Amino acid sequence: MNRYPIWKYILILVIVIFGFIYALPNIYAPDPAIQVSGHSAALTIDDAVLKKVEQALDEAGIKHFGGELSETNVTVRLYSQDDQLVAQSKVQEFLSEDYVVAVNLAPTTPDWLLSIGAEPMKLGLDLAGGVHFLLEVDTQKILQDDLKSIERLFKTEVRKANIRGVHIDREGMGLRITVDSDEKRTQITEILRDSVPEMDYVKLEEEGKFIALANFKGSYISEKEDYAVTQNLTTLRNRVNEIGVSEPLVQRQGRNRIVVELPGIQDTARAKSILGKTANLEFRLEATPEALSTQKELFSFKNEDEQARFGGAYLEKRPIVKGDSVTNAQLGYDQDTGLPQVNITLDGNGGTKMHRSTRNNVGRRMGILFIEYKTRTNVSTDENGEEVRTFTQIPTEKIISLATVRSALGKSFVITGLDSPQEASELALLLRAGALAAPMGFVEERTVGPSLGAENIKMGVDSVKIGLGLVLLFMLVYYRVFGFAANIALVANLFILVAIMSAVGATLTLPGIAGIVLTVGMAVDANVLIFSRIREEMKNGAPNQTAIKSGFDRAFVTILDANITTLIVAAILFAIGTGPIKGFAVTLSIGIVTSMFTAIMGSRAIVNLIYGGRNVKKLWI
Numbered sequence: 001m002n003r004y005p006i007w008k009y010i011l012i013l014v015i016v017i018f019g020f021i022y023a024l025p026n027i028y029a030p031d032p033a034i035q036v037s038g039h040s041a042a043l044t045i046d047d048a049v050l051k052k053v054e055q056a057l058d059e060a061g062i063k064h065f066g067g068e069l070s071e072t073n074v075t076v077r078l079y080s081q082d083d084q085l086v087a088q089s090k091v092q093e094f095l096s097e098d099y100v101v102a103v104n105l106a107p108t109t110p111d112w113l114l115s116i117g118a119e120p121m122k123l124g125l126d127l128a129g130g131v132h133f134l135l136e137v138d139t140q141k142i143l144q145d146d147l148k149s150i151e152r153l154f155k156t157e158v159r160k161a162n163i164r165g166v167h168i169d170r171e172g173m174g175l176r177i178t179v180d181s182d183e184k185r186t187q188i189t190e191i192l193r194d195s196v197p198e199m200d201y202v203k204l205e206e207e208g209k210f211i212a213l214a215n216f217k218g219s220y221i222s223e224k225e226d227y228a229v230t231q232n233l234t235t236l237r238n239r240v241n242e243i244g245v246s247e248p249l250v251q252r253q254g255r256n257r258i259v260v261e262l263p264g265i266q267d268t269a270r271a272k273s274i275l276g277k278t279a280n281l282e283f284r285l286e287a288t289p290e291a292l293s294t295q296k297e298l299f300s301f302k303n304e305d306e307q308a309r310f311g312g313a314y315l316e317k318r319p320i321v322k323g324d325s326v327t328n329a330q331l332g333y334d335q336d337t338g339l340p341q342v343n344i345t346l347d348g349n350g351g352t353k354m355h356r357s358t359r360n361n362v363g364r365r366m367g368i369l370f371i372e373y374k375t376r377t378n379v380s381t382d383e384n385g386e387e388v389r390t391f392t393q394i395p396t397e398k399i400i401s402l403a404t405v406r407s408a409l410g411k412s413f414v415i416t417g418l419d420s421p422q423e424a425s426e427l428a429l430l431l432r433a434g435a436l437a438a439p440m441g442f443v444e445e446r447t448v449g450p451s452l453g454a455e456n457i458k459m460g461v462d463s464v465k466i467g468l469g470l471v472l473l474f475m476l477v478y479y480r481v482f483g484f485a486a487n488i489a490l491v492a493n494l495f496i497l498v499a500i501m502s503a504v505g506a507t508l509t510l511p512g513i514a515g516i517v518l519t520v521g522m523a524v525d526a527n528v529l530i531f532s533r534i535r536e537e538m539k540n541g542a543p544n545q546t547a548i549k550s551g552f553d554r555a556f557v558t559i560l561d562a563n564i565t566t567l568i569v570a571a572i573l574f575a576i577g578t579g580p581i582k583g584f585a586v587t588l589s590i591g592i593v594t595s596m597f598t599a600i601m602g603s604r605a606i607v608n609l610i611y612g613g614r615n616v617k618k619l620w621i
Helices: 006-027 047-059 081-095 139-160 182-195 218-242 268-275 304-310 348-359 421-433 450-503 510-539 544-576 580-611
Strands: 031-038 064-069 073-078 099-106 130-137 167-171 174-179 199-206 209-216 249-253 257-263 278-285 296-301 313-316 326-333 340-346 365-381 387-404 412-415 440-448
Touching (some): 006 450, 006 580, 031 047, 031 081, 047 064, 047 081, 073 081, 073 099, 081 099, 130 218, 139 167, 139 182, 139 209, 139 218, 174 182, 182 199, 182 209, 209 218, 218 249, 218 268, 278 313, 296 304, 313 365, 340 348, 340 421, 450 510, 510 544, 510 580, 544 580
Parallel strands (some): 296 387
Antiparallel strands (some): 031 073, 031 099, 064 073, 130 257, 249 257, 278 365, 340 412, 365 387
16 A cells, blocks of 8 residues: 555656756856847847947956857856846947847856756846836727728719718717708718728707718727737847847736836936837938929928028928838948948839839929928826826938939938937837837836846745745654655745756746745645645544545545635636736646645655555654
8 A cells, every 4th residue: 555656756756857957057156247239120239239249348347257158149258247237238338229238147057957958947137137127008099090991982982972061070989971952971981881890870869960970990999909019029029129128028918008018228217219219211202393292391401400400301202112112221321432321122003103203203393291290298187087198109200312313212221311320220210110100208117227137036045945845844843754744745845946947937926936836835735734634544543555545535526626726716817817917827727736736646656655655653743
């Protein structure tokens, strides 16, 4: 009685060895480091950049070692985490604004562990330090833009149908169409239902007037809101990837908010300028002198010298192509003048439009209009007294280039007229990453310093040590030999938990450490139930071996029920929570599974090895 087959012992041993090996990388503390990457993919990261970084650190008197060069960045390790921010500032000054310098943590895991895929857990913002932003997308803006387009379409369709006496006005997020007869209203409604099926139509009569109210369908509103948030989410991820942040978090929160966490970035202003900035280009032909005022617009030049010289220029209202046709944009330099430029590549449709327009207008000048949007946050109160934030984009439109078309252009050409490499690099990044579908503003922002992250790690590790030590001591004193078996299972549980989190790439946060501490307590809870059941069986006169078997078997159902309910709660937390709450839920979920394995199978295997198949006179429990 109380014997496992040999395969069960082998399975348990293999799982414990797996836990030990894949948890091992976490004992190798990463080195504080700085990471240098280009503002644009066009910038070459080579050995010369590495030497400049090391030179800047030497001149600043900051000790360093282990410079590493990859295709996209340079990493230099430091001896002290306190030197990171100073090193970041000095290197940034030395390299100019063409490069992004971020603080980072360089791994020290041995190669033999890396070769089998064993890596340390990733650290969240609260442990690694960095910046946290909560952005809110103004989804109403995209609906308002749609409403303007539909209003123009309505008026066009009404003119085509030659219906007189129609008044179309915007009313909230819908249109109010007023006519003088029910026949006209029916005719207009039928026309509009065919051309704009995404709206519902309601008929009213007021003071002898026949009215049709056209409002967006609920399904269409949800679809457009999802599109705006999803597009902004994609654009933000592209921008974060472009600036070379390691292990960023960009995810949706709720209906119209996006959380962005950038571990290792301490310059909030720079991060905000990249994430929240909206810029676009329009390529327009210069208006001819005989063009009507309704067909042209006057714009000033971005370059002050050109503005003083020409005083602005008229461009046609209708653009040839816009920035959303750009598929690639890279920073470059003019071979003759050395001035910065942006090498543009258009998609197939944009290239066709550009070729057709320039082919027919050789000799005319084409202007490149740079449109930069600044977001203004408007705070108001709704009828329920709740604060409502809306965001208005205020455009600044300047001509950055006005050059004569010498020959037909294709889908690849060059933009000049930019003031600095930094401006050209940023423009290339914004065009390459894509435009924002709707304006958004910063609702919340905070910075977590690397020193605070190190303090959080120390406190978290100390809490695990203290909790584990007290539990081990209690179990050993109170349950003796059985407590010894539970302690071995508990330590194995900790190894397996950390190994799984490392293997699946889970991010460890401060709440995640709290989940580990909770798991330590919950892991022995199952053993307490089992051991209490064994004591009860012994008091009822059961033989020692029978008491052991009955204790493990009969407590299993209770343990399973308790852990399943906790696992359901953890799943709900993960589904509806964000950031730290998800970290806690992940740790708790994995901990529940591993603790059930070690408490039921692991501790029983040890008890079986000690007492199984023997004539036991007394149980030390």
